[in-house]
Amino acid sequence: xxxxxxxxxxxxxxxxxxxxxxxxxxxxxxxxxxxxxxxxxxxxxxxxxxxxxxxxxxxxxxxxxxxxxxxxxxxxxxxxxxxxxxxxxxxxxxxxxxxxxxxxxxxxxxxxxxxxxxxxxxxxxxxxxxxxxxxxxxxxxxxxxxxxxxxxxxxxxxxxxxxxxxxxxxxxxxxxxxxxxxxxxxxxxxxxxxxxxxxxxxxxxxxxxxxxxxxxxxxxxxxxxxxxxxxxxxxxxxxxxxxxxxxxxxxxxxxxxxxxxxxxxxxxxxxxxxxxxxxxxxxxxxxxxxxxxxxxxxxxxxxxxx
Numbered sequence: 001x002x003x004x005x006x007x008x009x010x011x012x013x014x015x016x017x018x019x020x021x022x023x024x025x026x027x028x029x030x031x032x033x034x035x036x037x038x039x040x041x042x043x044x045x046x047x048x049x050x051x052x053x054x055x056x057x058x059x060x061x062x063x064x065x066x067x068x069x070x071x072x073x074x075x076x077x078x079x080x081x082x083x084x085x086x087x088x089x090x091x092x093x094x095x096x097x098x099x100x101x102x103x104x105x106x107x108x109x110x111x112x113x114x115x116x117x118x119x120x121x122x123x124x125x126x127x128x129x130x131x132x133x134x135x136x137x138x139x140x141x142x143x144x145x146x147x148x149x150x151x152x153x154x155x156x157x158x159x160x161x162x163x164x165x166x167x168x169x170x171x172x173x174x175x176x177x178x179x180x181x182x183x184x185x186x187x188x189x190x191x192x193x194x195x196x197x198x199x200x201x202x203x204x205x206x207x208x209x210x211x212x213x214x215x216x217x218x219x220x221x222x223x224x225x226x227x228x229x230x231x232x233x234x235x236x237x238x239x240x241x242x243x244x245x246x247x248x249x250x251x252x253x254x255x256x257x258x259x260x261x262x263x264x265x266x267x268x269x270x271x272x273x274x275x276x277x278x279x280x281x282x283x284x285x286x287x288x289x290x291x292x293x294x295x296x297x298x299x300x301x302x303x304x305x306x
Contacts, residue, residue, distance in 0.1 A: 003050060003051070003133060004050045004051075005048045005049065005050050007048070007288070008048065008049050008050055008279070008285055008286065008287040008288065009046075009048045009049075009287065009288045009289070009290070010045065010046070010047050010048070010049065010055065010131075010277065010279065010287065010288070010289045010290070011045065011046040011047075011289075011290045011292075012043065012044070012045055012057070012138075012274055012277065012289070012290065012291045012292070013043070013044040013045075013291075013292050013293075013294070014041065014042075014043050014268055014272060014273075014274065014291070014292070014293045014294070015041065015042055015044060015293075015294050015295075015296070016039055016040065016041040016268050016269050016270060016272075016294070016295045016296070017039070017040045017041070017295075017296050017297070017298035017299070018037070018038070018039050018153070018269045018295055018296075018297065018298050018301065019036070019037070019038045019039075019040075019297075019298035019299065019300040019301060020034055020036065020037050020150075020152055020300075020301050020302070021034070021035045021036040021037075021300065021302055021304065022034055022035065022152055022155075022156075022302065022303045022304070023035050023303075023304050024156075024157055024158065024303050024304070033147075033148075034147045034148065034150055034151075034152060035147055035304075036147060037144065037145050037146075037147055037150045038142070038143070038144050038298070039142065039143040039144075039145070039269050039270050039298075040140075040141075040142050040298060041098075041140070041141050041142070041143075041268070041270060041272065042137050042139060042140045042141070043137065043138045043139040043140075043274075044135070044136075044137050044138070045131060045135070045136055045137070045138050046134065046135050047131040047132065047133060047134065047136075048133070048134075049131065049133075049279060049281070049287065050281070050285065051281055051282075051283070052130050053130070053279050053280055053281035053287075054128055054129070054130055054279075054280045054281075055128065055129055055130070055131050055277070055278070055279055055280075056126055056127070056128045056276070056277070056278045056280065057126065057127055057138070057274060057276070057277050058124055058125070058126040058127075058274070058275045058276035058277070059124050059125050059126075059127075059272060059273065059274060059275060060124045060271070060272065060273045060275050061124050062098065062270055062271045062272045062273070063098055063101075063124070063125050063141075063272060064098070064119075064125070065101065065112070065115075065116050065119075065125065098141040098142070098143050098270060098272070099141070099142050099143065099144070100140070100141060100142040101139070101140075101141045102139070102140040102141070103127070103138065103139055104129075104136055104137060104138050104139070106129045106130060106131055106132055106136070106138075107127055107129045107138070108129070111127060111128050111129060112127065114128075115127045115128070124275055126276070141270075141272075143269075143270050150269075151179055152179060153178070153179055153180045153186075153262075153264060153267070153269065153295065154176060154177070154178060154179065154180075154186065154189065154227070154260055154262055154301075155176070155177040155179055156174065156175070156176055156177075156191055156258055156260055156303045157174070157175045157177075157303075158172055158173070158174045158175075158193070158258065158303070159172060159173045159174075159175075160172050161173060168240065168241050168242075169238060169239065169240060169241065170195075170196065170199075170238070170239040170241055171236070171237060171238040171239070172236075172237055173234060173235070173236055173237075174191065174193065174222070174234065174235040174237070174258075175232060175233070175234050175235075176189065176191060176222075176224065176227065176232065176233045176234075176235075177231075177232045178227050178228060178229050178230055178231050178232070179229075179230075180229045180264060180267055181229045181267070182228065182229040182230045183229065183266070184228075184229045184264060184265070184266050184267045185226050185227065185228045185229070185265070186224075186226070186227040186228075186262045186263065186264045187225070187226065187262070187263045187264070187265065188223065188224075188225060188261070188262065188263060189209075189223070189224040189225075189227045189260070189261070189262045190221065190222070190223050190224075190260070190261040190262070191221070191222040191223075191224075191235075191258060191259075191260055192219050192220075192221055192222075192258065192259045192260075192261075193219065193220040193221075193222070193237075193258050194218060194219060194220075194257070194258075195213070195218055195219065195220050195239060196218070196239065196241060197215075197218040198241065198242055199213075199239040199240060199241060199242075200240045200241070200242045201239070201240035202220075202237070202238070202239055202240070203236075203237070203238040204220070204235065204236070204237050204238075205235070205236040205237075206222065206233070206234070206235045206236075207233050207234045207235075208224050208227070208231075208233035209222060209223050209224035209225060209233065210222075210223055211223070211235055211237070220237060222235050227262075257302040257303065257304050258302060258303040258304075259301065259302050260297060260301045260302070260303070261297050261301070262296065262297055262301075263294060263295075263296045264294065264295040264296070265292070265293065265294050266292075266293050266294075267293060267294070267295050268293050268295055269295050273293075274291050277289045277291065
């Protein structure tokens, strides 16, 4: 209570990790299909506030507590959080509900009950709490949407080319398409394509970024530092093979899972947004708040051949 900061500030980071398994079409131009999707998110905060002020944070309508939300602190829990599991969506209906919602212990059950009651008929949920000093995670959540209801933020397609000397050469065209809003730019997009380990020469041409071979991992690594929403980039690759291979063997090797890594600031897959953030303190001092958003790959963001 006696802590005093020369500048009172609150920092909020809404960070989501998206895991997707995408199957590529077997014919040229066929769209990719999402086979599995999961979004894990958290709202991280840094509070540098004098005294013990009350903070009120308002979310949009993507954060909905189910009617049977059991707000209680589980005995013996490591983090002392209040938690809930949202009910499953009806058959044929896109699931936009955030499930496994877990709040930090500074959010009291009574405050959540009030927030839930006040959210009826409104456009979002507003939660009040007295934050601890420094860093903490206010909220954790998860969303598992039906596979067909989600659009990959970054799509990767690969087309096998067939040169005349296909038995000793392997060539393909890879395309990366940014399907997120044009106002956003993905940072450090990395596409990892498995290649035969016994290649003896390479020719690589990219329209954006840079590409190279990692022999120890038998990977072609394509890195694009900045990829704007709506943009498309291409990579043409031709590999020389010392051993004559059957056509089917080449295709099986090159269409092993392609993995994608990225960081996408100012964007969330779930659509969760912070609509308001207010600090209430008896002395009425001035405070400053900062809110950021980001989506990253969840470690399993891959494109697989059908």
